[in-house]
Amino acid sequence: MVEAHADTPAGKVFVESSGAGADLVLIHGWGTHGGVWHDVADAFAVHRRVHVVDLPGHGYSRPLPAPVTLDAVTDAVDAALRMRGINSGVVIGWSLGGLVAMKLALRTPELVKRLVTVATSPCFVQSADWPWGMAPETLQQFHEQLKSDYQGTLLRFLALQARGADDARRDIRHLREMLFVRHRPDPGALEAGLQILADTDLRESLNALRIPVLIVGGQHDALVPAAALHAFSDLFPDARVALIERAAHAPFVSHPRQFLEYLESFLR
Secondary structure, eight states, rough: EEEEEETTTTTTEEEESSSSSSOOOOOOOOTTGGGGGGHHHHTTTSSSSEEEEETTTTTTTTOOOOSOHHHHHHHHHHHHHTTOOSHHHOOEETHHHHHHHHHHHHOOTTTEEEEEEEEEOOOHHHHHHHHSOOHHHHHHHHHHHHHHHHHHHHHHHHHHHHHHHHTTHHHHHHHHHHHHHSSSOOHHHHHHHHHHHHHHHOOTGGGGGOOOEEEEEEEEEESSHHHHHHHHHHTTTSSSEEEEOOSSSSSHOHHHHHHHHHHHHHHH
């Protein structure tokens, strides 16, 4: 396994690489770090070169200077991947990381040859023409709680991600155990991540992506419901949906075997 910080114009982004073969990039979600992908990375490192990214301000990556936007985060990740010699591969993004993955694919189609989103939506917030998102008040509540109770807010968000899964208590315990294994996420990066979730709407852009796309989600996801996944898939020219029964917002944690089977099938 090779671990390195890439000094990009925006700051240091930590990328952990292992295995050999075609490149596969894993991008985590809000408040966590690349360590959440441990089992997935190990499984694919047998026959692929796997790169696990810590988003800026998460894990071992340093925070970005303000203002932190989706474009700024994508710039930093893009630069870090290129500095590692990754010019073409499969990119997998979970939740907030899915927005980064989509933005990478839109901006650098030569880099992203196949795209996998996990429990991700192009628009996380409800609107008149997108009823499948979170209520704006929910994100605002997390914003307010983050200022007064940093750790408690993170733990509540993890609990929400596992709600409805086959064994929610086990999944919450797993996510909590890994939460602070690497450095604690930067409070500014957490605030910026919530703002990105609140502000981003990529729906009008996705039809431009002429690559195969796999959309993975959990049947009991409270943040990105199953109906959102099917509406999401209609925005791509070439997309398929893999819905994992009895999974919630972290299907690769709760149902790793089914998750890996869907990925293997898609990549073949």
